[in-house]
Amino acid sequence: xxKEYDFKATEKKWQxxxxxxxxxEVSEDTKKPKFYALIEFPYPxxxxxxxxxxxxxxxxxxxARKKRLEGxxxxxxxxxxAFGLPTENYAMRTKxxxxxxxxxNIEMFEKQLKSIGYSFCWERTVxxxxxxxYKWTQWIFLKMFEKGLAYKSHTNVNFCPECKVVLANxxxxxxxxxxxxxxxxxxxxxxxxLKIRDYAEKxxxxxxxxxxxxxxxxxxxxxxxRSEGAEITFNVKEKNNLHSCQLEVxxxxxxxLYGVTFLVVSPEHPxxxxxxxxxxxxxxxxxxREQARNKKEFDRLNMNKEKTGVVVKxxxxxxxxxxxxxxxxxxxxxxxxxxxxxxxxxxxHDQRDWDFAKKYKLKIIQVIEGGNIKEEAYVAKDSGRLIxxxxxxxxxxxxxxxKMTGYLKLRGLGGPKTDYKMKDWAFNRQRxxxxxxxxxxCPHCGQVPVPFEELPLKLPELEDITPTDDASSPLSKCTDxxxxxxxxxxxxxxRETDTMPQWAGSSWYFLRYMSPQDANFAVxxxxxxxxxxxxxxNGGMEHVTRHLIYSRFWNRFLYDIGVIxxxxxxxxxxxxxxxxxxxxxKMSKSKGNTVDTAEVLDMYGADVLRAFILFxxxxxxxxxxxxxxxxxxxxxxxxxxNLTDLLSDKPCDTSDxxxxxxxxxxxxDYESVKFNTAIAAVMTAVNTIYNRGLVTLxxxxxxxxxxxxxxxxxxxxxxxxxxxxxxxxxxxxxxDELKLISDxxxxxxxxxxKLRGRIVVPVDSDEATVIKEIKRLGIIKNRKITxxxxxxxxxxxxxxxxxxxxxxxxx
RNA sequence: GCGACCGUGGCGGAAUUGGCAGACGCGCUGGACUUAGAAUCCAGUAUUGACAAGAUGUAUGAGUUCAAGUCUCUUCGGUCGCACCA
Numbered sequence: 001x002x003k004e005y006d007f008k009a010t011e012k013k014w015q016x017x018x019x020x021x022x023x024x025e026v027s028e029d030t031k032k033p034k035f036y037a038l039i040e041f042p043y044p045x046x047x048x049x050x051x052x053x054x055x056x057x058x059x060x061x062x063x064a065r066k067k068r069l070e071g072x073x074x075x076x077x078x079x080x081x082a083f084g085l086p087t088e089n090y091a092m093r094t095k096x097x098x099x100x101x102x103x104x105n106i107e108m109f110e111k112q113l114k115s116i117g118y119s120f121c122w123e124r125t126v127x128x129x130x131x132x133x134y135k136w137t138q139w140i141f142l143k144m145f146e147k148g149l150a151y152k153s154h155t156n157v158n159f160c161p162e163c164k165v166v167l168a169n170x171x172x173x174x175x176x177x178x179x180x181x182x183x184x185x186x187x188x189x190x191x192x193x194l195k196i197r198d199y200a201e202k203x204x205x206x207x208x209x210x211x212x213x214x215x216x217x218x219x220x221x222x223x224x225x226r227s228e229g230a231e232i233t234f235n236v237k238e239k240n241n242l243h244s245c246q247l248e249v250x251x252x253x254x255x256x257l258y259g260v261t262f263l264v265v266s267p268e269h270p271x272x273x274x275x276x277x278x279x280x281x282x283x284x285x286x287x288x289r290e291q292a293r294n295k296k297e298f299d300r301l302n303m304n305k306e307k308t309g310v311v312v313k314x315x316x317x318x319x320x321x322x323x324x325x326x327x328x329x330x331x332x333x334x335x336x337x338x339x340x341x342x343x344x345x346x347x348x349h350d351q352r353d354w355d356f357a358k359k360y361k362l363k364i365i366q367v368i369e370g371g372n373i374k375e376e377a378y379v380a381k382d383s384g385r386l387i388x389x390x391x392x393x394x395x396x397x398x399x400x401x402x403k404m405t406g407y408l409k410l411r412g413l414g415g416p417k418t419d420y421k422m423k424d425w426a427f428n429r430q431r432x433x434x435x436x437x438x439x440x441x442c443p444h445c446g447q448v449p450v451p452f453e454e455l456p457l458k459l460p461e462l463e464d465i466t467p468t469d470d471a472s473s474p475l476s477k478c479t480d481x482x483x484x485x486x487x488x489x490x491x492x493x494x495r496e497t498d499t500m501p502q503w504a505g506s507s508w509y510f511l512r513y514m515s516p517q518d519a520n521f522a523v524x525x526x527x528x529x530x531x532x533x534x535x536x537x538n539g540g541m542e543h544v545t546r547h548l549i550y551s552r553f554w555n556r557f558l559y560d561i562g563v564i565x566x567x568x569x570x571x572x573x574x575x576x577x578x579x580x581x582x583x584x585x586k587m588s589k590s591k592g593n594t595v596d597t598a599e600v601l602d603m604y605g606a607d608v609l610r611a612f613i614l615f616x617x618x619x620x621x622x623x624x625x626x627x628x629x630x631x632x633x634x635x636x637x638x639x640x641x642n643l644t645d646l647l648s649d650k651p652c653d654t655s656d657x658x659x660x661x662x663x664x665x666x667x668x669d670y671e672s673v674k675f676n677t678a679i680a681a682v683m684t685a686v687n688t689i690y691n692r693g694l695v696t697l698x699x700x701x702x703x704x705x706x707x708x709x710x711x712x713x714x715x716x717x718x719x720x721x722x723x724x725x726x727x728x729x730x731x732x733x734x735x736d737e738l739k740l741i742s743d744x745x746x747x748x749x750x751x752x753x754k755l756r757g758r759i760v761v762p763v764d765s766d767e768a769t770v771i772k773e774i775k776r777l778g779i780i781k782n783r784k785i786t787x788x789x790x791x792x793x794x795x796x797x798x799x800x801x802x803x804x805x806x807x808x809x810x811x
Numbered sequence: 812g813c814g815a816c817c818g819u820g821g822c823g824g825a826a827u828u829g830g831c832a833g834a835c836g837c838g839c840u841g842g843a844c845u846u847a848g849a850a851u852c853c854a855g856u857a858u859u860g861a862c863a864a865g866a867u868g869u870a871u872g873a874g875u876u877c878a879a880g881u882c883u884c885u886u887c888g889g890u891c892g893c894a895c896c897a
Contacts, residue, residue, distance in 0.1 A: 214815085215815060215816070215891090215892090218814070218815060218892090219814090219815080219891095219892060219893085222813095222814065222815090222892075222893060223892090223893080225893085225896070227896070227897090229897080249897080250896095250897065251897060252896090252897065253897080264897090307895080331895095332895085333895040333897095334895080334897075335895080335896070335897090337896090338896045338897075339896070339897060340897095342897095343897045344897085345897090346897090350897070351812090351895095352895055352897080353897085355895095419896080419897095420896095421893090421894095421896055541891080541892085544892090545892085545893090612836095615823090615824095615835085615836070616823065616824085617823060617824055618824080618825095621816090621817085622890080622891095623823070623824085624822095624823070625823095626822075626823055626836090626837065628822090628837055628838070629822090629823065629836060629837045629838095630837090631836090631837070632835085632836040632837060633836085635836090635851095636835095636836085638851090676823095676824075676825085676835080676836095677824095677825065677826095677834085677835080679835075679836090680824095680825075680834065680835035680836075681834090681835080682835095683834095683835055683836075684834075684835065687835090690852090746831090747831095748830080748831040749831095750830085750831085750877085750878070752877075752878085753830095753876095753877070753878045753879095754878095755831055758831075787877070788877085789830095789877045789878075791830065794830055795830045795831075795878085797830080797877050797878055798877085799877065
């Protein structure tokens with residue numbers, strides 16, 4: 001009987017061995033193929049590693065360990081996305097410096113990650129809050145500024161009164177703050193933006209050359225939200241012709257231009273200011289604007305709500321094709337941020353316009369055949385026919401759209417226009433713990449970049465880092481730091497006091513891993529030439545519309561300015577599903593359904609924890625935690641541990657276990673993120689061996705190597721005990737294609753689709769042989785086979801009829 | 812409202828992509844070894860049936876097919892994303 005497996009001692013022993021001997025540290029080695037496996041680096045929060053981290057990291061851990069056994073030079077780095085609000089808030093509460101908090105948390109994370117046995121390249125660890133790192137974050141920002149992609153603009157922004165920061169669109173979905181859940185309010189502010197919209201088309205195109213799950217591509221496409229339409233120019237006049245100007249509207253349905261009966265502009269629309277002195281009910285209009293501004297975004301977006309609006313008296317618009325006079329409304333169902341902030345309303349064919357027209361008793365003109373516009377708007381399909389539209393009568397919608405757009409363009413009344421839902425990226429926070437934006441505001445020269453040589457522009461030491469109520473950055477309190485001479489003209493100037501948002505560092509960290517210490521380049525060109533693109537990136541679905549888009553954007557920008565040579569940062573991306581509480585709900589402290597990682601680790605060890613998390617179910621789908629189920633993995637590993645008792649050099653019959661098929665199954669499953677079925681396959685093999693009672697040395701070694709990526713501690717120990725070497729110096733098992741097929745095959749016999757029995761025949765047997773065997777075994781009695789469908793080596797299905805002669809013969 | 816995904820035993824989940832439904836694991840039942848068992852091993856475990864032949868069975872109802880968990884349509888239920896996007 002083998003000695004008890006002491007997981008605590010064994011795991012400690014191998015972790016010490018790996019980390020002290022730099023087993024996973026790598027350098028560029030052109031003699032070996034490279035493989036870059038990446039996980040989303042963690043935010044080093046005070047609560048430490050949770051099960052989700054372990055699930056997220058374990059997939060790439062398995063791939064990294066496997067690829068090394070396959071002869072790849074594997075870059076599998078780790079780092080910390082350490083700027084951010086939780087650290088800052090905690091620091092304020094405890095009167096510690098965020099630096100101290102961050103360092104302490106990073107230290108804790110490193111210890112915890114090492115206790116799981118991850119094979120990270122520890123010497124390449126990056127920390128986004130390290131000035132040597134954020135020097136290059138600032139450098140990239142300045143490059144964007146240089147190219148006109150970073151600009152400051154005075155606008156209405158989403159503001160969280162609780163966190164006291166401006167939020168990006170991505171962070172205020174549903175009108176609530178992404179982080180604290182408070183209602184977001186609108187505020188006017190000077191805000192830095194990155195022109196991600198300029199990259200909308202490139203970000204869409206890039207999706208076709210990467211291997212991402214379809215759902216991720218779709219989410220990104222929806223987020224970018226490309227729509228093809230037209231911009232149409234309407235003339236707007238004061239009723240006595242005292243003032244006029246042009247108003248652009250955006251529409252995807254220029255074919256319905258004859259059906260326009262009014263225009264609607266968003267309450268913030270500048271045309272209301274343009275005509276301010278002529279608007280007869282200016283007070284009412286301004287009051288409405290004020291009301292819309294103060295409305296919580298959530299209410300404004302709640303579309304069950306009845307539509308409201310105000311007619312703008314004293315001005316009207318002219319339909320460019322009919323010259324009809326159109327009233328102008330302002331209503332909050334039109335958003336300033338999308339299109340032109342103004343629409344042409346076609347109540348006959350748009351439900352929102354229809355609702356509005358009904359409420360305010362406006363004209364409804366049908367221009368496409370069909371539906372019943374007295375009851376509801378008729379949203380026509382491509383094949384609908386135009387009516388009441390002299391220029392395009394009789395055409396289908398599909399034909400009418402380009403014709404109308406072309407007509408408008410010819411007359412200078414508009415033309416085709418592509419629009420995107422994605423807005424420019426609000427790129428600043430009014431908080432301390434972030435990268436300072438390296439810009440100097442000079443009274444003479446305007447915005448002047450901090451010279452490259454002066455980077456990193458370090459965060460100044462600051463006694464009080466609390467944000468101010470007027471929503472300006474705590475850095476503004478640090479007057480020594482703020483006051484500076486303009487690098488251009490030498491005049492007294494002031495530093496930008498806003499910091500970058502948390503997403504900045506993570507937008508390019510994967511490049512820094514390639515040459516983390518390089519003092520001259522964000523990414524060293526030689527290192528980049530070798531490591532290049534990330535081969536496989538695993539992360540969460542929650543980052544698909546933020547981090548994943550932002551980092552693709554930065555990567556593409558760096559490509560455009562010649563810093564790097566791959567358009568896309570990640571060749572392949574996978575996404576783990578959440579681990580839910582045992583009640584099937586999302587884990588949360590308030591629900592009390594969380595699992596203490598340290599406790600599980602202490603009770604069962606790292607190998608079991610890693611294996612069980614992957615065994616829970618489909619890796620890419622959410623799965624509830626099953627506290628009892630972990631025993632299955634404990635037993636499985638104990639059985640592997642005790643296989644040494646069954647080791648034998650005597651020849652034994654191994655025909656019950658097709659080792660080549662097992663290798664192929666596990667290999668394929670690892671590569672396609674199906675860890676649960678890979679583990680199940682090895683479990684089956686181990687069960688088979690136990691039933692047999694003996695295991696060959698070759699089988700034993702193969703099983704160790706197959707399980708090694710998941711359970712490296714135990715398999716290292718077993719390998720060392722039995723083979724006297726280091727398992728990581730072995731090769732991953734290879735399978736022989738020829739041995740995947742045995743000489744005989746079992747074929748199910750169906751009668752009209754119902755299973756009647758099974759026969760064993762030589763591989764590739766023809767139909768006659770199979771039927772002969774079926775008759776020999778008497779599987780089909782008393783019936784005559786009238787038809788048979790035979791799929792070679794798979795199945796045979798017989799259609800039969802009762803045949804008395806046959807039945808007598810059989811008797 | 813739009814988009815994507817999903818619904819399989821007591822539970823988590825498998826199913827070579829149209830070809831033996833329920834792999835593997837938990838739990839449960841019985842047995843073995845034990846003073847003992849939360850250890851370990853063996854056997855059984857979808858439902859129904861004389862625990863025999865068989866019949867039924869993948870949310871629902873229809874359809875395609877020699878053959879449907881898998882494809883098409885219907886209804887119901889759930890998860891996620893976007894959302895007055897013009």
